[in-house]
Amino acid sequence: MMSLFNLGLAAYFGALICAVVYLLSRRRVIDWVANGLILAGWLVQTVYIGQRWAEAGRAPFSNMFESLVLFGWTVAIVFLVLRLRTNIPWLTAASAMLSALALAHASTFESAIRPLVPALQSNWLTFHVLSCFLGYGGFAVSALVAVGYLAIDRPGSTVPAETRETLETVLTRTISFGFLLLTLGILTGAVWANSAWGTYWSWDPKETWSLITWFIYAIFLHCRFVRGWRGRRAAWISIFGFVSVLFTYYGVNFLLAGLHSYA
């Protein structure tokens, strides 16, 4: 089964190389190969996750290895859906790099299938984790777009205004998607907690940091839609939000003990 994992990693890595070559050569066919490799990597990962699901008899979303695999998968699917509607050449390279990094990092963790602790034996596990990670995928792509925006939006830049507008639209769209899914993730987590322990909110570090992340993106959406904030300010909030996502997902697991310590 690990060969599928490695195949997915290789596909993303190949996509990264092709996307960089395309940026240097501007040969259209190479761009298609890069995008095709991301699609192939995502399909292979889908099969891998499905196989692991069947073998474990449960959704494979219960430890760092499995969640990093899922993270790479969600980044790829968010990028691919976005790619159907718009073409931002360097985003192919950035997304492939992020998915490859997630899988490469996953490979440093124990990959053996372990039985679920009693607290995780619930159908809510699938809905809660999948929603959160699809949201994380949206936020990750939005952060990549924000970094790209800040890189091109400099004094004397010759990048056309249309490109900037496309990036701003993608930024807002991915954050809107991420916000919707993160909200669903937080709410399903609360319902699950209530069915497991009789309390839907207990200020556990993971819950609290999810709320902090939710606040940051709520601030972004209010600034964007009520105040009309665009450009660099919106990009910086997006990056700041993704730092909070990283801490919610990663930092809390290793630095703060709580109900999600097993995650």
Next chain:
Amino acid sequence: MSEILPDKAPDLPSPRNPVLSLLASLKFALVVILLIALACIAGTLIPQGSQADAFLEQNPGAQRVMHILSILGLTRVFYAWWFALLLFVLAASLVVCTYRRYLLISRTTGAVRARVAGSFITHVSLLLVFAGGVVRVLWVQKGTLQMHEGDTVTHVASPDGLFPLPFSVRLVKFDLEYYESKSKPVDDLTGRLLLQWADKKIQTDFPIATGVVHSIRAPDAPAGAPAAFTVTVLQYVPDFMIDSASGEARSRSAMPNNPAVQIEICGGGAPHTQWIFARFPDFASHDGDPAAQPLAFRFVMVSASALAQGGPDIKAYKSTLEVLENGVVVQKKVIAVNSPFTHRGYTFYQLSYDPQDLTWSSLQVVKDPSVPLIYAGFLLMMAGLTVVFCLGPWIDGQRRKKGGTP
């Protein structure tokens, strides 16, 4: 992606009343949200409640800093009056903003109207969640039951003291279940012996290693007391069977299809040997007088990696409960984590157990009138956000297809 998102949502003029004007201000609301977020960050980074006490024990030098943090309410952030005040101010701001959005709905059209309506629904949902939180703080009944098998209780312990139940609850039985190892080569498997005394108190467990003599002291024996028993693992067979020709036990195969160990117990009477089976924990074959032994053994097969992590994996812990009204059993239920049961508004959750005493179980009992309000808030929130982020753009798209403006 050719469409361009709307630049800015329409708004109403600011109210003349200065307090309402402040509460209607987005800048003010964002400052309050930022302050709540900062408080939340402090609440996760600074040790809270009992963690603060434990932190002080480990770091006596931090006493002064922790004392200052305690005075500021930063060691109980989520229960501090100022945190509640921040939430109250945010709720007040939400009320004003929600009303203004309600007024805006009738003054807008098309996709903008959908977005404003979605935003209105989302803000109403947040108010419902806030209201649910207030109902919970005021009227929730929540406490823990700590029971031994056979105990019957009528009151629940909560931080505010005991509260009565309108019925009695009896813990009939507590069960701990372990995961069975899947078929793997025998080299990858090993096992543990769990040693139980007659009162089900587990004293110890130890890895299977043939020939090693384990000395066992009674659970209530003082330190340094001599061993009451010695236990020696004589042999392990992965696939137990009795050879029909010789009548001897042997392994049918190298696969752990029916793992068993033979142990010798000395002390408290004549030495005797006993077979224990991983797949049939309630069955044991003795060649001595088992009644003379106040000990019971369980043989648990685990993988080597599980052993390195401290023992077999626990699959479930379950309590069998009986509800009694006027001395008559009206319900009998088995509860487990993620599988509570409710009787007359009181829900019983499996909380924890004592690995040293498998007759003991800890349950959470909750009667929470806020749940319908909270769940209604959750449903409305998803509906509102779906309208904002899905219906609004869809209407935009339809208009664009028809050549109109959003």
